[in-house]
Amino acid sequence: MNHDETIQKTITFVKDTLAEAEGGHDWWHISRVWSLAKLILEDEKADRLVVELGALLHDIADSKFHGGNEDVGPEKAIVFLESLDVDTEVISHVENIIRHVSFKGGNHEQAFRSPELDLVQDADRIDAIGAIGIARTFNYGGFIGAKLYDPDIPAKLNMSKEEYKKNIDPTINHFYEKLLLLKDRMNTTAGKTIAEKRHEYMEEFLNQFYREWNGEV
Secondary structure, three states: OOOHHHHHHHHEEEEEHHHOOOOOOHHHHHHHHHHHHHHOOOOOOHHHHHHHHHHHHHHOHHHHHHHOOHHHHHHHHHHHHHHHHHHHHHHHHHHHHHOOOOOOOOOOOOOOHHHHHHHHHHHHOOOOHHHHHHHHHHHHHHHHHHOOOOOOOOOOOOOOHHHHHHHOOOOOHHHOOOOHHHHHHOOOOOHHHHHHHHHHHHHHHHHHHHHHHHOOO
8 A cells, every 4th residue: 555545544534533622632633643744745855655554643643632541542553554555664663653743741751752752742742832723722621621720729830740631720730731832842843833823822822811810991
């Protein structure tokens, strides 16, 4: 099976699997990350098939929607890719991307690194910031029933992976616990450039949010 056929079958699989997914982790999130990954790939040296498959399958079964089980996504991806007779080395690499792409509080040591993971990770993180990132954050906050904002509940920095996964504090806190940290955690040159612009947009949003929260015109 050639590259294009493999990608098209993967797209169909992801669309079907995520048909009922939460709005911030649905096919459209995957599609944006895939597009961003291909954009960044234009300036980076990496295996195109691994990058595209990693981007398309990185959230095939996000652990936060599966009781915190981090094995569901990789296992689902492996079974699918084996059904397409994808090379075992490619499958292993994609599995590692899925296992290590997430932020998870940002305070754990990443056990696996590769140019392909760096690239997919940047694309995923870019989709978590800017206007789209703001929309996704509030969508997920509503999905889990989190408060919009509570000035008496401070953001929790330096959370462990387990603390981060269980955290349901007000949605505004998530900006300080993750979104505003991502700009300085980009791996690629293109990723850093895109992230800088989206970071500035989030800062403008927060300034406006606090003005309105305080009843200012």
